[in-house]
Amino acid sequence: MKLTHIHHFTQELPADPIMENTRRQVPHACFSYVTPKKTTAPSLIHASKETAALLGITSADIISDDFLQVFTGNSILPETNPYAMCYGGHQFGNWAGQLGDGRAINLTTIRHKNQSYSLQLKGAGETPYSRTADGLAVLRSSIREYLCSEAMHHLGISTTRALSLCLSGDKVLRDMLYDGNPAYEKGAIVCRVAPSFLRFGSYEIFASRQDTHTLQALVDYTIKHHFPSINPTAPDAYLQFFQQVCNTTLQMIIDWQRVGFVHGVMNTDNMSILGLTIDYGPYGWLEGYDPQWTPNTTDRQFKRYRYGNQPHIGLWNLLQLANALYPLIQDAKPLEAILNGYKDTFESTYLQMMKAKIGLFEKAPEDLQLIEHLEETLQLAETDMTIFFRNLSSLTKNHSLTSKEIIPQYIKEAIYNPDTLSPEVINSWTTWITSYLNRLQKEPLSDSERKKKMDAVNPKYVLRNYMAQLAIEAADKGDYSLIEEFYTLLKNPYKTQPDSQKWFAKRPEWARHKAGCSMLSCSS
Structure with a gap:
């Protein structure tokens, strides 16, 4: 790999003078030099060619052993000195003192096409900021970070990017649910990319x-x-x-x-x-x-x-x-x-x-009240956020409410149990829909023009929690096909993608309370 390195962070800011990789307070320094931990049997699961292109890394580079060794911490890029950053933070509202890169190691900063990007391995071993932790990461959390970083980018949301997802070949002990039952899991490393990893x-x-x-x-x-x-x-x-x-x-x-x-x-x-x-x-x-x-x-x-x-x-x-x-x-x-x-x-x-x-682009005095009413109504019965807003663009200005279809089918498809709605909930929906259709009459755009603009801000596909969990469970068995499928799907989250319609669906009931699909711990 032919990369252009720049070193202004380490050259212009004070370094920790202690070179030993021991846990400690690090005063008067922005970073500490540290070497990634070598892995025993690394393998590449997936790499983002788009992110690689930002760095001047080619498709041929990605499949090379050089790429694998560098981005699993086994070799250091020439003319570079990896480091971990020092920082503190308020955690859950309380000052926590020094925190720092406890499991992240910055490899280098790359300059390519007049843009600079820092490369950081997450899960590459201990640093002076690891406190009591091992500095490693597991496969499940690494898959979630890798897929979501790229998904958020394609949603048009500012984010760090992900370059690669690799297995380390090592086992990592984690208490996934913080319930006193730790177990060994597959270790993994993500290389993430950003102009800077500086934080508040x-x-x-x-x-x-x-x-x-x-x-x-x-x-x-x-x-x-x-x-x-x-x-x-x-x-x-x-x-x-x-x-x-x-x-x-x-x-x-x-x-x-x-x-x-x-x-x-x-x-x-x-x-x-x-x-x-x-x-x-x-x-x-x-x-x-x-x-x-x-x-x-x-x-x-x-x-x-x-x-x-x-x-x-x-x-x-x-x-x-x-x-x-x-x-x-x-x-x-x-x-x-x-x-x-x-x-x-x-x-x-x-x-x-x-x-x-909701497709309103002209000014109208009732808009705030209309939105507040919608947000209240959405909470009266479990209603899928993604499906509701995406489907709403199909509602036409001249839609007529009938006794047989009090709530339009486009909206019903987003409600988890539409046949058990109480009269109060139905009334709230019909009141809102009536107000909304009346408000649409003030919009000069045609139905098709409005739908196009709405579909550009309301994604059809997001990385639903259960989707990520399915990819994790398959990958744990050595099947990485869902990682590739979701990576490709989420590159175009606003597109219809008829062949992927099955992922435009409400959460399955089995995922309602399943670990990884409903709530997660910070354990990784």
Whole structure:
């Protein structure tokens, strides 16, 4: 592989002077040099040719032994020095102190076609930040990260990418359900790719230690290399930086809400400074529309990271970042003004997003009320979010409600038990549909034009929880065909794809409470 390496992160920021790979606190440093753990019998399961192309890696490179050895940690790319990053974070609302890359190792940064991408192995062994863990990852979580990274990209959502998914050939001990029953599982390694893996916690750690010197060096570095529109010598450069982080974070969460994605663990150490979806752990997709749902078993009691709370948590996390940047700004008012703007901007952006989902593009005073009524009605009976919004585009302006079809078939197909709806639920649906059809009369677009625009924001296919679990169970038996099928399917999530219609369906009943299909732990 002929790759162009750049080393500005390690050359411009302070390194941990201790070279031993021992668990410890790492002060005054942004990273520690570390070598990936060698694997015993690595094998390639899948690789993304699209992500490879971003790096200048060819199809011939992918099938080479060189590729396999590098991206399973067995060999180091020439002229590179792998490292793990130091950061802290608020976890479930509480400051956790130093965290860092406990099972991620950055191999290098590649420059290709005037774009830079960092390559990071997840599950490649211990680092100084591993605490009591082994730094490894298992196959099930690695499949979920690999497939979802690429699926989110094709949904048009900012995300880290995935280059490769490999087996290590080693066994890893994990307590999947945190119930005191650990078992050995297949070890795996994902190579993920992003312009940067810096997180909110990367800045928080230095502010918490009152290390303003390193904090400023990191912020200056970030602006220089990742926020080119900001003049680093401008008096308000740090405020511009914070404003841009707020903007990209807001848009990312809007897109999560649009497709029904629930991150599951929105700790500040899992929030990208570039507004990328990062750290695919116990994530999940809404099946029935339920703002109270969280996929994370650890979050079961308080539901801090539930679907409906993600916008608020985004703001809370940004507040923690503002606190971290305060030592460089020394004025709380402009930071508060930016945070206050988040709320107003989110509300207006969310309204426009929801209007687009239901095909409303003109202004009308009743739109907010119509959307609020819809969100209430969707919760009255279990209704599949993806199917409902996708099917709604087939409803025509001149549709007439009849006594035989009080609720249109397009909507019934999204309801889990449509024949057992109470009169109250039926009434709520008919009231909303009537209001919606009346509102559509104000739209100049034809039915076909409106359907095209709606289908462009409402995916037909998402990585449903049970689909990922099916791929995991097959892969555990050595069958990787579903990984390939879902990888290909999810490259075109907004397309009809008639041959894949079976994946445009409500969650099967067997998956309702099955581990991996309903809720997951952080165990990987």
